[in-house]
Amino acid sequence: MIVTKGLRKSFQPRRGSQAVDAVRAIDLTVDEGEVYGLLGPNGAGKTTTLRMLATLLRPDGGDATVAGADLLAEPGEVRRRIGYVAQGGGTTDGASAREELVLQARMHGIGKADARQRAEGALEAFGLTEFADRRCRTYSGGQRRRVDLALGVIHRPRVLFLDEPTVGLDPRSRAQVWAEIRRLRADGMTVLLTTHYLEEADALCDRIGIVDHGEIVTEGTPEQLKREISGDVVTVGLPPATVDAAQAALTRLPCVRRLERLPDETGLRLHVEEAALAVPQLLRELAAAGTEPELVQLQRPSLDDVFLALTSRGGEAA
Numbered sequence: 001m002i003v004t005k006g007l008r009k010s011f012q013p014r015r016g017s018q019a020v021d022a023v024r025a026i027d028l029t030v031d032e033g034e035v036y037g038l039l040g041p042n043g044a045g046k047t048t049t050l051r052m053l054a055t056l057l058r059p060d061g062g063d064a065t066v067a068g069a070d071l072l073a074e075p076g077e078v079r080r081r082i083g084y085v086a087q088g089g090g091t092t093d094g095a096s097a098r099e100e101l102v103l104q105a106r107m108h109g110i111g112k113a114d115a116r117q118r119a120e121g122a123l124e125a126f127g128l129t130e131f132a133d134r135r136c137r138t139y140s141g142g143q144r145r146r147v148d149l150a151l152g153v154i155h156r157p158r159v160l161f162l163d164e165p166t167v168g169l170d171p172r173s174r175a176q177v178w179a180e181i182r183r184l185r186a187d188g189m190t191v192l193l194t195t196h197y198l199e200e201a202d203a204l205c206d207r208i209g210i211v212d213h214g215e216i217v218t219e220g221t222p223e224q225l226k227r228e229i230s231g232d233v234v235t236v237g238l239p240p241a242t243v244d245a246a247q248a249a250l251t252r253l254p255c256v257r258r259l260e261r262l263p264d265e266t267g268l269r270l271h272v273e274e275a276a277l278a279v280p281q282l283l284r285e286l287a288a289a290g291t292e293p294e295l296v297q298l299q300r301p302s303l304d305d306v307f308l309a310l311t312s313r314g315g316e317a318a
């Protein structure tokens with residue numbers, strides 16, 4: 001649904017100053033119905049990538065196809081097939097959600113009666129009916145963000161671009177916006193979003209591309225990315241008298257990358273590639289050594305670990 005090859009963009013902040021390579025070479029493939037997240041520190045090039053794909057900025061080089069239309073040759077066609085929600089949103093203080101929705105639909109060339117009907121449907125779908133006729137300035141941040149999403153999809157695009165969809169929202173409003181994005185995905189929408197929030201990428205995205213210095217440094221499902229860095233961690237609680245024997249037995253296993261003793265002889269912590277494969281082997285080996293674990297606990301590394309390990313300025317954005 002979105003394919004890019006070597007997409008790039010530089011900016012010249014002032015005449016004579018050195019150009020900033022905001023996006024160096026983005027190669028990206030987003031499948032139909034997927035929620036794909038661009039995750040990266042400040043200034044990594046996420047917004048620039050999104051703005052190019054939404055036809056708001058002309059790329060300096062590279063190719064892209066969005067919803068079946070060529071970005072450079074048919075930007076008008078791309079525009080018709082996409083929705084774009086900018087970081088700050090697009091609502092006006094003095095207008096109501098209903099007015100904004102009707103106007104937006106009309107701007108997409110939809111007839112008056114149809115526009116009113118679509119606005120009504122969108123108000124209902126996004127849980128906005130209750131305050132549909134109040135001015136947007138009276139809405140909470142989360143309500144306003146939901147109006148932004150509704151505006152982004154009023155013309156039923158095939159692809160939706162969301163720039164930092166939940167920035168500045170409290171946890172409850174963020175959860176509501178996530179629910180709306182999940183609903184759009186369930187309806188078959190393809191979504192490309194940018195985020196700073198690792199938790200958001202983990203909760204929402206089918207796949208994540210980690211962007212640093214204008215390039216995707218790695219991509220995969222949240223699970224793949226977490227495993228890539230540090231595998232899984234298995235904690236085995238043991239009777240103190242059996243810890244030595246268990247350690248000797250498990251050290252021999254090829255699936256165990258690293259092994260540490262827990263404090264106070266309470267057991268072992270094992271770093272393995274994939275817990276689902278390792279745990280049966282661990283249990284067999286322990287049984288053969290005559291020990292029985294009191295507890296087996298699995299832990300996945302967090303996306304924070306991945307992000308910090310892969311981006312040069314991870315700490316800045318975390």
Ligand SMILES: Nc1ncnc2c1ncn2[C@@H]1O[C@H](COP(=O)(O)OP(=O)(O)OP(=O)(O)O)[C@@H](O)[C@H]1O
Nearest residue numbers: 011012013020022041042043044045046047048049
């Ligand atoms: N219009 C512009 N003129 C000059 N430089 C720009 C312009 N837009 C972006 N840049 C620069 O390009 C780089 C990438 O910016 P971009 O906004 O794409 O990053 P980002 O990953 O979206 O960051 P953030 O998470 O802070 O929004 C930055 O160094 C930024 O300063």
